[in-house]
Amino acid sequence: MRLQGGHISQIGTWNDGLDQAEVDDLGEVILMPGLVNAHCHLDYTDFFGAIPSTASFTDWIRAMVDLKADVDDAAHQRSWLHGAQQCLRHGMTTLGNIETRLDVLPSLWEQTPLRVVSFLEIILLKPESDPAEELGKLQAWMQANIPPRGCVGLSPHAPYTTKFELLEGCAEFIDLPMAMHVGESAEENQMFREGAGAMFDLLSQAGRDMNDCADQSPIANAQRAGLLGERFVLVHGNYLDDADRERVAEGAAHWVHCPRSHEYFGHQVFAAEAVLEKGINLCLGTDSLATVRDASAELDLFEEMRLFIQNHPRVTAEACVNMVTQNAALALGLQQHVGSLERGKSADLIALPCSEVDGGVAEQIVAHEGEVDSVMIGGKWVVGERKAA
Ligand SMILES: [Zn+2]
Numbered sequence: 001m002r003l004q005g006g007h008i009s010q011i012g013t014w015n016d017g018l019d020q021a022e023v024d025d026l027g028e029v030i031l032m033p034g035l036v037n038a039h040c041h042l043d044y045t046d047f048f049g050a051i052p053s054t055a056s057f058t059d060w061i062r063a064m065v066d067l068k069a070d071v072d073d074a075a076h077q078r079s080w081l082h083g084a085q086q087c088l089r090h091g092m093t094t095l096g097n098i099e100t101r102l103d104v105l106p107s108l109w110e111q112t113p114l115r116v117v118s119f120l121e122i123i124l125l126k127p128e129s130d131p132a133e134e135l136g137k138l139q140a141w142m143q144a145n146i147p148p149r150g151c152v153g154l155s156p157h158a159p160y161t162t163k164f165e166l167l168e169g170c171a172e173f174i175d176l177p178m179a180m181h182v183g184e185s186a187e188e189n190q191m192f193r194e195g196a197g198a199m200f201d202l203l204s205q206a207g208r209d210m211n212d213c214a215d216q217s218p219i220a221n222a223q224r225a226g227l228l229g230e231r232f233v234l235v236h237g238n239y240l241d242d243a244d245r246e247r248v249a250e251g252a253a254h255w256v257h258c259p260r261s262h263e264y265f266g267h268q269v270f271a272a273e274a275v276l277e278k279g280i281n282l283c284l285g286t287d288s289l290a291t292v293r294d295a296s297a298e299l300d301l302f303e304e305m306r307l308f309i310q311n312h313p314r315v316t317a318e319a320c321v322n323m324v325t326q327n328a329a330l331a332l333g334l335q336q337h338v339g340s341l342e343r344g345k346s347a348d349l350i351a352l353p354c355s356e357v358d359g360g361v362a363e364q365i366v367a368h369e370g371e372v373d374s375v376m377i378g379g380k381w382v383v384g385e386r387k388a389a
Helices: 042-047 057-069 073-089 105-110 131-144 164-170 186-194 198-205 220-224 242-251 259-265 272-277 301-311 317-323 326-331 361-367
Strands: 002-004 007-010 029-033 035-040 092-099 115-122 151-156 178-182 232-236 254-257 281-284 349-353 374-377 380-383
Touching (some): 029 361, 035 073, 073 092, 092 374, 254 272, 254 326, 272 281, 281 326
Parallel strands (some): 115 151, 151 178, 232 254
């Protein structure tokens, strides 16, 4: 492989006319595209173990709101950067991250080599709140703050923390990537389909107009607003049904599943096979360390792949690797730049040691444990011994 100006300019065999004067010999490794994490909350990295796994998603939300209230900007940045370092060590080069503090975000972008698609989170649920004003502010911010790598998108947080007018306003930003947590919990499902339950009570007390909560899917508002297009990344969707999957497939929207977060909450079995049968672009994400049970966990897509295959043994290792490379690149709108090793794409590469695992390369990739050997982003080594070279 020949690299030029941070991009891949040629791929071929050793004798394919490569100029061997400037060769970087990586030895016996698996060289593959840097991993793309389709869904993450870097700022929750230091919340690791802070909320014990609970049966009630609504209780978890309450605990999270309390935790976040105590975090100042310095702690927020430390946690975000801890997460970014973990992502790099585990071979991620691009990630879709939910952002909650715009004041410090440009400085965070400068402190990581990662390619970040920053989804600016919006929570707006009271009838008197003005979506146009909020979106106008975000638009002005986006025009003034351009990330050095990656790009900026929007994240209306979830159906239960937003109102229809906001989603309608978001739909006007048709060129931006959009991420939304939808149908994550049984309580959210109950709130929208039955107009009852713990989450219904919580949001009703918070002043949300609950008139949209009866006999409708959690995804109905997003669809009615016109959001379910090819720039839309649906996160979780644990409690969506076949009619919902049809809606997502029709719009050519993308779907992110986070296996360890799913396990932490003890949700009903994820319908991966049904999502794939509809031809929906399925990706994997890490979510955050606030929702991982393992006491020594780091943000690690290899762990996510292993748990996913364990739970869905009919999915091949190759399909699973695609979920953290080309599928995720497509979901984030970066398919021209990352997600595969092709001429013209960014030189975002990782090297893994070859292992003794039976099977093909994809099986070896899924079996990889721990940190990766080396990581390159945009032609520069950012992890590994060659970093200083
Ligand atoms: Zn999330």
